[in-house]
Amino acid sequence: MTLIHFLLLLFLIVCAFFVGRTKDLLSAVIVFSAYSLTMALLWQQLASPDVAITEAAIGAGVTTLLLFAAISRTRRME
Amino acid sequence: MMRTALEIVTLVVIGLLLVLVVREMPPFGDPTNPVHNEVSEFYLENTQDETGVQNVVAAIITDYRGFDTLGELTVLLTAIAGLLAVLRS
Amino acid sequence: MSDIIVQVVTRMMIPYLQLYGLYIILFGHNSPGGGFAGGTVIASSLILYVLAFGIDNEELRLSGSVARIVESCGALAYVGIGLAGILLGANFLSNHSAGFPLGIPGRVFSGGTIVLLTVSIGLKVASTMITLFTNVAEKEGEGE
Amino acid sequence: MDNLFYAMAFVIFLTGFWIMLSHANLIKKIIGMNIMESAVFLFLVAIGYVRDGSAPIVTEASSAITYVNPLPSALILTGIVVSVSVTAFALGLIVRLYQHYGTVDVDEITRMRSEEQ
Amino acid sequence: MITAHIMPLTILLPLVGAYIILLFGSRHKILARNVALATAGVTFAMVCFITYLVSAHGTFVYHLGGWAPPLGIELMADNITAFLLVTFASVAFIVLLFASDVLPGEINPKVITRYYALYLVLLGSLLGIVLSNDFFNIYVFLEISSIAAAALVAVNGDKLAMEASVKYLIMSTLGSGTVLMGIAGLYMVTGYLNLDFIASNLSAAYAGYPLTVLMTLAMLVVGIAVKAALFPLHVWLPDAHGAAPTSSSAILSGLVVKVYIAVLLKLLYRVFPLDFIAALPLQASLLVMATLGIFVGSILAIRQKDIKKMLAYSTVAQIGYVFLGIGLFSEKAMIGAVLHVFNHAVMKSMLFLSAGLLIKYSGRREIADLAGLGRTYPLPMIAFSVGALSMVGIPSFSGFISKWYLGLGALEANQLLFLVVLLVSSLLNAFYYLPIVIAGFFKKGTVEVEKQVIPVGAQISLIFLIAATFFFGLFSNIPVSYIAPTIQGLFGMFGGV
Numbered sequence: 007m008t009l010i011h012f013l014l015l016l017f018l019i020v021c022a023f024f025v026g027r028t029k030d031l032l033s034a035v036i037v038f039s040a041y042s043l044t045m046a047l048l049w050q051q052l053a054s055p056d057v058a059i060t061e062a063a064i065g066a067g068v069t070t071l072l073l074f075a076a077i078s079r080t081r082r083m084e
Numbered sequence: 085m086m087r088t089a090l091e092i093v094t095l096v097v098i099g100l101l102l103v104l105v106v107r108e109m110p111p112f113g114d115p116t117n118p119v120h121n122e123v124s125e126f127y128l129e130n131t132q133d134e135t136g137v138q139n140v141v142a143a144i145i146t147d148y149r150g151f152d153t154l155g156e157l158t159v160l161l162t163a164i165a166g167l168l169a170v171l172r173s
Numbered sequence: 174m175s176d177i178i179v180q181v182v183t184r185m186m187i188p189y190l191q192l193y194g195l196y197i198i199l200f201g202h203n204s205p206g207g208g209f210a211g212g213t214v215i216a217s218s219l220i221l222y223v224l225a226f227g228i229d230n231e232e233l234r235l236s237g238s239v240a241r242i243v244e245s246c247g248a249l250a251y252v253g254i255g256l257a258g259i260l261l262g263a264n265f266l267s268n269h270s271a272g273f274p275l276g277i278p279g280r281v282f283s284g285g286t287i288v289l290l291t292v293s294i295g296l297k298v299a300s301t302m303i304t305l306f307t308n309v310a311e312k313e314g315e316g317e
Numbered sequence: 318m319d320n321l322f323y324a325m326a327f328v329i330f331l332t333g334f335w336i337m338l339s340h341a342n343l344i345k346k347i348i349g350m351n352i353m354e355s356a357v358f359l360f361l362v363a364i365g366y367v368r369d370g371s372a373p374i375v376t377e378a379s380s381a382i383t384y385v386n387p388l389p390s391a392l393i394l395t396g397i398v399v400s401v402s403v404t405a406f407a408l409g410l411i412v413r414l415y416q417h418y419g420t421v422d423v424d425e426i427t428r429m430r431s432e433e434q
Numbered sequence: 435m436i437t438a439h440i441m442p443l444t445i446l447l448p449l450v451g452a453y454i455i456l457l458f459g460s461r462h463k464i465l466a467r468n469v470a471l472a473t474a475g476v477t478f479a480m481v482c483f484i485t486y487l488v489s490a491h492g493t494f495v496y497h498l499g500g501w502a503p504p505l506g507i508e509l510m511a512d513n514i515t516a517f518l519l520v521t522f523a524s525v526a527f528i529v530l531l532f533a534s535d536v537l538p539g540e541i542n543p544k545v546i547t548r549y550y551a552l553y554l555v556l557l558g559s560l561l562g563i564v565l566s567n568d569f570f571n572i573y574v575f576l577e578i579s580s581i582a583a584a585a586l587v588a589v590n591g592d593k594l595a596m597e598a599s600v601k602y603l604i605m606s607t608l609g610s611g612t613v614l615m616g617i618a619g620l621y622m623v624t625g626y627l628n629l630d631f632i633a634s635n636l637s638a639a640y641a642g643y644p645l646t647v648l649m650t651l652a653m654l655v656v657g658i659a660v661k662a663a664l665f666p667l668h669v670w671l672p673d674a675h676g677a678a679p680t681s682s683s684a685i686l687s688g689l690v691v692k693v694y695i696a697v698l699l700k701l702l703y704r705v706f707p708l709d710f711i712a713a714l715p716l717q718a719s720l721l722v723m724a725t726l727g728i729f730v731g732s733i734l735a736i737r738q739k740d741i742k743k744m745l746a747y748s749t750v751a752q753i754g755y756v757f758l759g760i761g762l763f764s765e766k767a768m769i770g771a772v773l774h775v776f777n778h779a780v781m782k783s784m785l786f787l788s789a790g791l792l793i794k795y796s797g798r799r800e801i802a803d804l805a806g807l808g809r810t811y812p813l814p815m816i817a818f819s820v821g822a823l824s825m826v827g828i829p830s831f832s833g834f835i836s837k838w839y840l841g842l843g844a845l846e847a848n849q850l851l852f853l854v855v856l857l858v859s860s861l862l863n864a865f866y867y868l869p870i871v872i873a874g875f876f877k878k879g880t881v882e883v884e885k886q887v888i889p890v891g892a893q894i895s896l897i898f899l900i901a902a903t904f905f906f907g908l909f910s911n912i913p914v915s916y917i918a919p920t921i922q923g924l925f926g927m928f929g930g931v
Contacts, residue, residue, distance in 0.1 A: 015325040022332040055205035063213035075310035076408040080415040112319040113368035121625040124386040136275030137202035137284035140373040144391035146290040150266040155574035163402035166585025167409040169548040173591030245457035265442040270500040305405040417593040
């Protein structure tokens with residue numbers, strides 16, 4: 007486990023906590039998107055490029071878009 | 085307030101238990117771990133000869149474990165059918 | 174939702190996005206990628222189009238049935254390729270043991286059924302993702 | 318202390334679990350679910366990792382290079398797609414619930430339902 | 435050719451049927467209905483053929499893609515598997531027969547084709563879970579089954595049903611996330627995903643990583659218990675099963691909950707060595723939870739006014755019986771548990787279907803309003819009564835047999851306390867089932883009901899279920915002699931407990 011792994015993991019944990027604490031769903035989704043991209047980076051660091059590409063496209067792309075769409079049709083604040 | 089405290093206590097207890105577990109897990113990144121057994125070696129050594137592709141992960145998802153992928157396509161199809169059924173009703 | 178700059182840029186970007194998605198699908202067996210990632214990239218190019226030009230577009234009303242047929246056909250093609258293994262005398266989803274030619278590793282058309290399966294996955298995933306998005310985002314739950 | 322990696326993956330898993338259980342907002346629950354599942358996937362990738370290993374793309378037949386274990390990657394590809402399907406279906410349901418109740422909060426929905434009865 | 439490839443084809447057939455239905459879209463209702471009935475029927479026939487093959491040639495396996503186990507996915511059928519397969523395919527077919535006649539009046543016509551497709555996908559995934567011998571493959575099918583089941587609950591767009599469905603989906607995703615973590619742990623310490631290979635490497639792994647193995651076992655059991663609604667993790671079940679359309683309730687209560695028990699059976703009896711589990715507090719906690727589930731489920735069922743909610747709470751109690759049978763770890767109790775999976779599937783689907791018919795024709799969901807309906811609608815009320823008597827455990831009904839074996843198992847394991855549990859819970863069952871039966875036939879109705887014609891398909895399916903209850907109550911030696919050798923083998927392998 008190298009320093010970059012540690013930093014990325016730390017960022018992931020911070021993102022996850024922020025999602026848990028914030029009242030604003032929109033910012034939660036944006037942070038979740040950052041979380042997914044960081045996850046993709048981490049997987050790239052762990053030598054799994056296939057998973058990284060898929061996570062970047064599906065986790066950071068489609069899931070975020072779906073969440074945005076759902077929030078735009080419901081309410082923004084918790 | 086009571087509930088939050090209870091949740092935090094539960095999570096911390098689970099977390100402490102997990103710390104114990106994690107301490108004895110196979111070391112991270114060690115090439116002698118149980119997972120790096122003959123199965124992964126077989127995949128890495130024989131994929132080119134047996135399936136004719138270079139990306140071993142692609143060979144696993146579409147050939148060695150192709151049935152999982154069929155299940156996965158079914159998951160997508162189910163999600164769509166369920167979503168449309170719910171939204172159109 | 175009808176910003177002219179967004180529309181022009183989108184129109185310029187979509188072909189490249191789709192090309193990239195196709196690349197990921199077709200070279201998925203020799204480099205990182207594969208049907209899921211490629212299909213999603215293609216879908217996201219179409220989602221971009223939807224976002225830039227609005228969802229009430231008449232063309233998208235039509236695409237519902239097309240997406241439905243592509244989805245089912247993607248899954249049916251996957252099963253069909255699997256059944257071809259049985260018909261050729263091997264087990265379900267067999268590749269080399271059913272006698273499919275493997276080709277030279279590294280080429281686009283290598284790996285027997287793997288390319289076909291990847292393409293069918295890609296088609297299926299692309300159509301599914303676009304349908305999921307348009308349905309979650311659509312303002313009125315009507316149409317068909 | 319190399320296993321700190323696993324420990325941190327578990328921390329993310331528990332955070333997702335906590336978000337899912339403690340928040341009444343359904344969309345928040347769904348985000349928590351995604352965080353939890355990706356923590357599981359992170360754990361799986363970490364299992365398959367080998368120090369200084371390279372990506373499992375075999376271009377030549379020499380066994381001099383160490384590769385990471387390809388099997389967890391293949392499993393996770395499946396898992397990611399499963400999790401996005403569940404997310405999409407759940408969001409569709411939530412949107413419909415909002416049309417009926419005007420809220421996506423489980424507690425409020427329960428209260429409204431008990432008032433109706 | 436069919437014989438060799440029967441196992442993958444059995445799983446594929448319902449899935450392909452669903453793909454075809456979705457391909458044609460929501461306008462072709464008749465086509466969808468016919469395709470669904472034909473696929474479910476043929477699936478049932480193929481499952482019967484598998485049962486025959488297993489009894490003739492013993493356990494057999496299939497390697498998908500031609501890759502032998504540690505590399506590829508393996509399907510496996512032994513006697514218990516075949517018995518569970520018959521359970522799932524037959525009940526699913528009968529419920530579908532019922533649904534094909536009753537659905538058009540019950541749910542929105544726009545979604546009927548999708549309902550059939552989801553139903554078939556659910557059937558395929560159930561068969562896949564039972565047949566698969568690969569842990570990750572089981573996980574994939576588990577996810578398919580939970581999405582399809584949640585969709586079947588919410589399909590009508592009814593707001594109560596949708597709320598229940600969201601809760602169900604979230605709980606079951608929580609469960610499957612935990613299960614996946616457990617699978618990852620097992621993979622981590624053994625290096626395999628195939629059940630047999632995990633089993634043979636587990637004792638070595640336990641020597642090296644005892645805590646990890648324990649954590650894995652705990653995660654798997656908790657995850658499965660959430661999905662199988664073991665007390666106290668059952669909170670999602672009554673809402674979901676009570677609010678769903680009739681045929682969905684029948685299949686969810688009858689089959690979907692059971693399939694997770696099938697996974698638990700595989701886990702506890704095939705993967706983890708029996709002496710290993712016997713050394714853990716797992717057995718005691720399973721028994722305690724099962725007992726509490728039986729009592730709490732029954733008591734809550736007594737308090738319900740809504741008939742479907744009552745049946746749903748009764749499912750919580752009945753799941754307790756099956757867990758009791760698994761937790762006793764004795765041969766007879768195990769036979770009782772497996773039999774109860776089948777008997778409860780038949781009884782509960784019959785109860786839900788007949789209750790659904792009564793609700794449909796009387797327009798009332800309250801238990802009190804069902805009085806006197808036996809005179810206007812004899813067949814549904816008779817079916818309900820047969821199911822109720824079988825639930826209570828009257829001899830000559832099939833429910834008696836499984837309780838009998840559970841009781842014998844309790845004796846065999848020297849746990850006489852659980853005999854008392856069985857007796858008291860039967861009394862509790864009688865307490866909430868029998869008044870409905872008596873009121874249904876002998877009391878004067880509170881609401882005036884016009885007599886309507888019950889569709890033929892619905893009648894046929896109810897008659898089949900009634901016949902099955904009597905048949906397996908009177909000729910119980912047929913299923914017992916089919917599954918007993920395998921169970922004896924399981925216990926013999928580990929030298930008994």
